[in-house]
Amino acid sequence: MPRGSSPKRERQYEHIKESAEERGASAKRAKEIASRTVNKERARAGESATASKVSTRDPKSASQRGGERSHSGAQGPTKDQLYEEAKKRNIEGRSSMNKQQLRKALGR
Template sequence: MPAGSSAKRERQYEHIKKSAQDRGESAGRAEEIAARTVDKERARSGESKSASKTSTRDPKSASQRGGERSHSGAQGPTRDQLYEEAKKRDIHGRSSMTKEQLQNALGR
């Protein structure tokens, strides 16, 4: 957390970090998710020195959006992300599958 953050933002950061770790994210990734989310909330509420257009003009806050834009790029989730999902679902043969094959096996 940046120096001078409010107690509320510190609590928010810790809560988001813990939630991400509970979902199985690594400690580093959980910290990144928490920091980005809190930074965006700070920008929306005018607590930061600078902010991007999407931070200030987006009708939904990051917490309300809940990751609905995740993996929505032109090509969707990466092969590694598909592989991790296949691993969670215990799909056999996943290590030798291509991105397309993983998508088919996951029903995407």
């Protein structure tokens, strides 16, 4: 944590770090996750001297997003995420589609 951080941000950092460790992240990875999350929250709240455009313009905070973008790796979004997108787009027959079919219907 940067010097001069508020007690709230210190508590937030510790909570996120402990939570990540409980989920099986290494101590180093847990610290990185906590630091990035808290720094982004500080930037959004105007508590940091510098902030990226992404940090300040993202409509959802990292805590609100809750890992929405975390499934963009090798296998891409989960079936549930694809289904929710298909629901938003009102795609017919989505409830009986498998992951591959949902991807195709969404044009992915």
